């Protein structure tokens with residue numbers, strides 16, 4: 088008996104979400120490959136530079152917004168169902184959020200791909216941050232709004248299951264998989280307030296021509312209200328895997344249940360009030376507020392360091408169960424031949440590296456050195472592009488058999504895949520960071536200026552370009568391996584009653600040691616809202632006083 | 646037997662993967678660290694400054710620069726762009742004469758364009774390549790380019806009917822700076 092046999096309905100929902108996620112991953116990844124070759128001038132035959140922005144938008148939206156959201160939905164359906172031992176409460180409702188999100192995604196994608204059709208008036212080359220002054224066809228914004236509403240309904244679905252479960256189990260603690268899901272969704276509800284206001288209140292009316300003038304600062308601020316928390320919306324599901332599943336894959340148990348809950352509570356509280364740290368270079372926000380955002384951001388290192396400790400401790404426990412000894416020698420006893428484990432472990436290592444460049448991004452003064460340079464894509468391909476994406480790919484090797492009742496095929500290819508990703512990403516990201524230090528801009532097909540030579544700190548421009556192109560190519564090969572393994576296993580894997588060992592053991596320090604207050608969702612949600620109001624009320628008020636609602640007016644002294 | 650064989654071949658594979666998949670990344674990062682420290686601590690700053698002045702020398706013409714600067718009839722480049730749509734690349738050049746004193750019969754002609762790919766576009770079709778009559782003071786021209794190519798240099802001539810019978814001509818070679826490529830929404 089595996090998940091499919093116990094919960095056939097939930098398995099179907101999770102699989103549907105995964106199918107959409109993997110299609111988005113395939114298309115978005117292909118675009119990434121083309122970009123890496125085009126902007127480095129290694130091969131320019133796929134597109135011309137004018138189409139680059141359409142591709143870049145497709146890459147960012149399909150990977151960072153669509154692949155993540157759908158994969159997360161599938162993962163959470165699996166986890167909530169399993170840990171509460173309930174199928175979804177009402178399948179009509181469940182399928183309606185899935186289809187709403189899918190229709191929205193198709194609308195947004197059609198709008199983007201319209202940019203590749205000659206003379207099409209439908210286009211959305213606005214990049215995945217999509218704030219003005221770049222403008223897209225209304226279909227793009229409306230599609231995104233539908234995805235957003237669908238995701239809210241998905242969250243409601245999980246809270247619904249939880250309510251029902253609670254009625255039957257009034258004295259139990261929230262099971263850890265459900266706890267992580269619900270706290271992630273609470274954070275999502277807080278941060279998407281900004282996005283909803285931006286898209287519905289400003290962008291849709293503007294793209295339809297009902298409003299003609301918008302002061303860019305307001306939509307930017309609303310976007311970044313959402314834009315930092317969204318990175319935790321991607322990341323927390325990866326943490327979910329690292330906390331709940333990775334210890335088991337390394338042969339051990341989760342180190343501490345209460346650490347896990349504390350980390351999720353901190354993320355709920357601090358994710359949204361730090362949004363300004365993406366606006367260090369924006370005029371119109373006082374530097375004092377930016378400083379506040381910086382301080383809060385650096386506080387967010389804490390839960391990530393707790394995670395580092397807990398996850399490594401859990402892995403060490405696993406390795407010692409497998410006979411590992413010594414201070415560091417136990418590392419060799421980890422299952423380096425298991426694709427799911429290797430992928431998660433590499434994702435974690437890369438996340439640590441991403442954390443280092445993240446500290447530089449977060450620090451207001453040195454941020455200006457790398458602002459809007461290719462350093463920034465170098466950074467987030469380590470975080471969302473690897474910590475999140477590689478974790479999702481790796482855990483698919485473990486989840487897919489449970490959802491399809493089929494064993495994984497091509498284990499060798501599956502094993503090569505995370506190693507290839509790690510290699511490719513190191514090359515690409517290392518060179519992007521270095522090129523960024525030399526001042527090479529991001530988001531452009533033509534990163535060079537004539538009559539001006541970049542001065543790399545060391546190495547040469549040509550060598551960095553090649554490193555980016557080669558890294559991108561290895562990543563693409565890794566992606567193809569992943570998709571190949573998934574499709575082959577899904578269609579032709581050997582059917583089995585127990586295609587994978589899906590037992591998750593209890594934590595070493597279990598829920599009985601966890602303070603009950605951590606489960607108090609009302610308390611933490613309220614506190615999160617209060618912190619958001621504290622962080623955003625003053626700067627927004629300042630913007631209003633500066634005349635944000637009279638676009639085009641001369642700046643007033645304040 | 647079979648089990649054991651596949652086990653040992655997996656072990657070999659893991660060994661290779663660890664060497665390539667972890668070894669190369671570790672090497673790349675160590676080299677980066679070494680070079681960074683090396684540059685910061687042991688390298689002369691002067692090198693870098695020396696390069697700087699060289700770079701300024703080769704700077705080409707761009708928007709806002711003046712053509713025929715030493716002439717009476719200097720013209721300003723007010724547009725120098727590559728405009729791109731999904732279908733075509735167009736080179737756009739807009740000129741404005743600096744002072745609007747009577748400049749009747751002033752004509753400016755782009756003789757040829759040198760592209761990044763070293764292709765040369767000649768002005769065999771005078772209609773396309775000429776700015777007729779730079780009075781009143783502004784002219785604008787567009788040329789289709791091969792997809793993906795960017796002009797690096799243009800040869801431009803100015804004719805002026807100074808007196809009734811004599812025509813005055815000067816030519817200039819104009820090296821261009823990196824031209825901004827702009828996407829056309831229309």
Ligand code: HEM
Pocket residue numbers: 116117119120122123126143144146147150151154214215216461464468471472473476528529530531532558559560562563566
């Ligand atoms: C095959 C693997 C990949 C390759 C070769 C690749 C390549 C690239 C390149 C070269 C850029 C920079 C373009 C520029 O700034 O001009 C970029 C941007 C980006 N990539 Fe990737 N990428 C890959 C995978 C991913 C993944 C898995 C994600 C996220 C889940 C991701 C998310 C992004 C985002 C959000 C941007 C920024 C888009 C923007 O600036 O609007 N990429 N990618």
Ligand SMILES: [Cu+2]
Pocket residue numbers: 314315318364365
């Ligand atoms: Cu952020």
